[in-house]
Amino acid sequence: MTTVEITRFRVAAERADALLAARPAMLDDFRADRAGFLGARLIRLDAGEWLDIVFWASPEDFAESRRKGANQPGIQAFFSLIDEVISSEEGTTTDPVGA
Secondary structure (H helix, E strand, O other), X not given: OXXXXXXXXXXXXXXXXXXXXXXXXXXXXHHHHOOOEEEEEEEEXXXXXXXXXXXXXXXXXXXXXXXXXXXXXXXXXXXXXXXXXXXXXXXXXXXXXXX
């Protein structure tokens, strides 16, 4: 099973393009700095809300990522565009990643 981080957040409409532009650098920083990072999917919802679904090899990898926070420039740039974190949850997959 894979650990899944699900974060729902809000971004002002005028910064949505900047968020999308910042995403590749954030993912590059995760790949370089986060053990157990398996991938992520960003989903745009209505009313300026987004879901970020991040896959981790273990709950310990996810916990360590949270501890590090926005410690890399690309991660900081992405996080700085978020106006409000609505919710953040952790779960496990029942299907393989990519299924």
